[in-house]
Amino acid sequence: MKLTFEIKNISKKFTSENKENYALKDINLTIETGKFVCFVGPSGCGKTTLLRLIEGFEKPTEGTITDDDKVVEQPSKDRGFIFQDYSLFPWLTVMDNVTFGLKIAGKPKEENTKRALEYLDAVGLKDYANRYPHELSGGMKQRVAIIRSIINDSKTLLMDEPFSALDVLTKRKLQTQLVDNWMSKNRTIIFVTHDVDEAIYLADEIVVFSTRPGSIKKIIKNDLPRPRNRTSREFNDLITEVTKYIDESDIIV
Known part of the structure; x- marks a missing residue:
C-alpha cells in the first residue's frame, strides 16, 4: 500500500475575540495513492480547514501532514486546488x-x-x-x-465543494468527467462536499466529520461498482448509512 498523505495528530486552533477555539482536534488519517476520498459533515466541522492544511495554505497548530513522506509546509505544483469560488x-x-x-x-x-x-x-x-x-x-x-x-x-487534486453552485445537470456531467479523468490518470483526489449523493457517486472512501471541534466520526468504504447507479438499492442503502452519522438538519442529500 503506497500512501500519498499521512495525517498525524492534527489539530488547528483559531483565535477569535481573544479566545482560542479548535477547528480540528486530533485528526489521524491515511490516504492511499490513487484513491478518491470525500470529506462530509456538518457546516463548520473543519472539512475545508483540513483541505487547506493538506495543500499547505495553512499550518497546523499541532501534528504533521506528509505527502509522499515529505512534510507539507507550503503549496506545491503537485497538488492542484479548486476553490469554492472561481x-x-x-x-x-x-x-x-x-x-x-x-x-x-x-x-x-x-x-x-x-x-x-x-x-x-x-x-x-x-x-x-x-x-x-x-x-x-x-x-x-x-x-x-x-x-x-x-x-x-497534478498528482493530487484537492477540491472544496466545487460543484455546489451548479445546476443538477451540469453538476452530474462534471462529476462523470471528473471520475473518468481520475480513473485515466490514477491521481489522488480529496473532495469536500455537503452532498451525500455526490460523495457516494464519487468516492472510494467517505470520511464523516463530527461537529466542532472537528474530528473524524467514521470512515466508510465505498465498493460500489463504477459507473454507479444512483437508483440502485445498494446506492440508496449507502446514503442511509452515511447519513445516520450526520445530523440530518446539517446535511443536503
Missing part, C-alpha cells in the same frame, strides 16, 4: 485559462486545445472558448475553473 485570470480567454497549466507543463498546443474543447463542449461552453471571464456568468466561470483543474496533470 479564480480565473481576467486577461486570458476561456481557452487560455483552461489550457494555462498544460502550457506551463510544456504540452503541445494542438493537443491542449483538443482536450479543452472536449471538456468545454461537455458542459455547454465550447462556443465561449474565445470569450473573457467578464463576459461569463458566475456559473460559467466556475465551470471553466473546474475544467482547468481537472485537465491539468
Whole structure:
C-alpha cells in the first residue's frame, strides 16, 4: 500500500475575540495513492480547514501532514486546488485559462486545445472558448475553473465543494468527467462536499466529520461498482448509512 498523505495528530486552533477555539482536534488519517476520498459533515466541522492544511495554505497548530513522506509546509505544483469560488485570470480567454497549466507543463498546443474543447463542449461552453471571464456568468466561470483543474496533470487534486453552485445537470456531467479523468490518470483526489449523493457517486472512501471541534466520526468504504447507479438499492442503502452519522438538519442529500 503506497500512501500519498499521512495525517498525524492534527489539530488547528483559531483565535477569535481573544479566545482560542479548535477547528480540528486530533485528526489521524491515511490516504492511499490513487484513491478518491470525500470529506462530509456538518457546516463548520473543519472539512475545508483540513483541505487547506493538506495543500499547505495553512499550518497546523499541532501534528504533521506528509505527502509522499515529505512534510507539507507550503503549496506545491503537485497538488492542484479548486476553490469554492472561481479564480480565473481576467486577461486570458476561456481557452487560455483552461489550457494555462498544460502550457506551463510544456504540452503541445494542438493537443491542449483538443482536450479543452472536449471538456468545454461537455458542459455547454465550447462556443465561449474565445470569450473573457467578464463576459461569463458566475456559473460559467466556475465551470471553466473546474475544467482547468481537472485537465491539468497534478498528482493530487484537492477540491472544496466545487460543484455546489451548479445546476443538477451540469453538476452530474462534471462529476462523470471528473471520475473518468481520475480513473485515466490514477491521481489522488480529496473532495469536500455537503452532498451525500455526490460523495457516494464519487468516492472510494467517505470520511464523516463530527461537529466542532472537528474530528473524524467514521470512515466508510465505498465498493460500489463504477459507473454507479444512483437508483440502485445498494446506492440508496449507502446514503442511509452515511447519513445516520450526520445530523440530518446539517446535511443536503
